[in-house]
Amino acid sequence: MDIKERLQDVFRDVFDDEEIVISEETTAADIDGWDSLTHIQLVVAVQNEFGVKFSMVETSSMKNVGDFIRLIESRV
Amino acid sequence: MIELSTKSLFFVLLLLLAPFVLRYRWKGRKTVFLILNIAVISLAAGSLMQLAITAVWILIPFLFVRFVKKQQKLQPVLIIWLIASFVYLAGYGFLFSVLHLDLILPFKILGLSYFLFREIDYVLQMPYLKEQGYACDLTDYLNYVLSFYTLLAGPILRYKAFADDFHKDEDQKGYIPIAKQELFTLINRVVNGYFKVYVISAILDHYARYWFDGLKSHSSMLHAIVAFCIFAFFNCWFIYFNFSGYCDIVIGAAGLAGLEIHENFNRPYLSCNVIEFWNRHHITLSEWIRDYIFMPSYKLLLSGPLAKAAVAAQAIALFFTFFVAGIWHGTTIDYVMYGFFQGLGIVVSLLYREKRKKLLGKQKNKAYENNRAVIWITRIMTWSYISLTFSFTGYPVMPLFLR
Structure with missing residues (x-):
């Protein structure tokens, strides 16, 4: 599985929605329930899934799926 | 609350004149903005001592980011020091009485709480922004922290947003024009802001104070509860009109100068x-x-x-x-x-x-x-x-x- 597919599984798990399909342009506006609270849950779940760590500034700067993918790629 | 005084009239004059200076693109633009910012903070400060302490408190984060090598390790130390010195400089009465301490500084530093937000943001964001190619000299830093548009009560700018906005259109030379429609919209917003602050919120403040003062001489508990609710009603609308009016003034005035300040209220x-x-x-x-x-x-x-x-x-x-x-x-x-x-x-x-x-x-x-x-x-x-x-x-x- 590539990064995007694994990330999609994390999104489905965090937002409890098996229908979610992500693209690099997907933002909080496209996913029901993606607010500042679930954003942190998402970041922690991504950290656990990929075995990476994001700083405080990186956590708040990730605005879309593409940002997640680029940061993960730079770490793994 | 913004009060009508010589200082606030000076502020009105500054808001009216600054767009002529800041809309003009030339290499000395940020120095001119710095002079205006320093003039405002100097006039607002009550004494030289107050100004000197403000200067030291503002400069330390800049010097830290500029000269300290192992920043990530020392960041928490600086942040704790900034918060501790903020608590001290702001004079938290209940803490001082619990700890049996005396206040040494007999004054409050203007805009102190907003300085703290900008300083912490700068210290935490700058190493990350440097990796993205952002530069920040002393003039940029001081303009960010001292910007007279957001000095008193925000809105709270982040360094990245400030830098992106202030340095946009720098490849252009001369005066950056403003469309007629935009000009009227921004002037309208500033005028509305002043109306909200000096008329609507002044009336609401008067009634909030009236009902609060009445609480001291209530005749029964029921009377006190009703009076308190009426006071709370006027006070909450006063807060909204006063603060959102102030934001309308600074967002509109900054817009006239070609600067963008983020919205602070949404009904x-x-x-x-x-x-x-x-x-x-x-x-x-x-x-x-x-x-x-x-x-x-x-x-x-x-x-x-x-x-x-x-x-x-x-x-x-x-x-x-x-x-x-x-x-x-x-x-x-x-x-x-x-x-x-x-x-x-x-x-x-x-x-x-x-x-x-x-x-x-x-x-x-x-x-x-x-x-x-x-x-x-x-x-x-x-x-x-x-x-x-x-x-x-x-x-x-x-x-x-x-x-």
């Missing part, structure tokens, strides 16, 4: 719960505390002791965040209560939302949230709660209760 009293309220009221503060207090504390709890209990972690982190934010608003015991009630309101809103989601399921919960009757009932409940908690800001409510 907050139409919120259906306290969480939504803080997404609509003082938005830039909410975003700052979300990024720098809530996110790290929530992440810490989720990565550690509450890994399997997201809602409990959210509740603890949210309460802590809004309690701290409440105390930041002021230095008396009333603001501790204000922080406590904001934290409590947020946690209750969160737990109720989560419980409801579980009980109703996704679809039914959505239908419930979109029900017009539910929307209006929850709006009224939220506004009532917020107006009661706002009573703790600006008025000595706790001494009154204790009496």
